[in-house]
Amino acid sequence: MQGYESVMILDPEISDEAQQELIDKYTSLISSNGGQVVHHVADSHMNGFVRLKLALTEENPTIKPYDERRWAELADMTLPIDLSLAIVDSVHARWDAVYRSMAPAQFTRTFFHPELKETLTLDTHVQLYGWHSRHHVGHITALRAREGW
Numbered sequence: 001m002q003g004y005e006s007v008m009i010l011d012p013e014i015s016d017e018a019q020q021e022l023i024d025k026y027t028s029l030i031s032s033n034g035g036q037v038v039h040h041v042a043d044s045h046m047n048g049f050v051r052l053k054l055a056l057t058e059e060n061p062t063i064k065p066y067d068e069r070r071w072a073e074l075a076d077m078t079l080p081i082d083l084s085l086a087i088v089d090s091v092h093a094r095w096d097a098v099y100r101s102m103a104p105a106q107f108t109r110t111f112f113h114p115e116l117k118e119t120l121t122l123d124t125h126v127q128l129y130g131w132h133s134r135h136h137v138g139h140i141t142a143l144r145a146r147e148g149w
């Protein structure tokens with residue numbers, strides 16, 4: 001279960017002020033580069049939240065994979081990233097409420113991923129999305145290092 005806290009925050013190591021500054025810098029950088037990382041995280045974590053709720057309310061449901069690459073080509077990817085930051089905040093707040101309400105045994109509930117052809121537990125789900133958040137925060141901090149922010 002360790003790791004899900006990191007899903008909720010952009011970077012626990014820095015202050016709110018520094019975080020906002022980072023967001024602003026990142027916003028201008030990705031708008032000039034046409035980057036889509038924040039929109040991607042919003043898409044991914046909306047799907048992740050739905051998978052959590054399906055697994056809690058159905059017996060080993062088969063979840064719906066989606067084509068990340070083609071989703072990233074749709075028109076909403078050019079919108080300001082503030083919209084997706086708001087989605088991420090809201091989805092994470094609801095996600096957090098569900099996780100915190102869960103008994104340990106509920107983390108052994110499962111869903112079937114037809115693309116991976118694997119049955120995954122919610123314990124694995126927590127760790128995957130915790131990793132996913134850290135993975136993309138890593139992209140941002142690597143950019144920060146490279147750009148000398």
Ligand code: NI
Nearest residue numbers: 040044132136
């Ligand atoms: Ni990703």
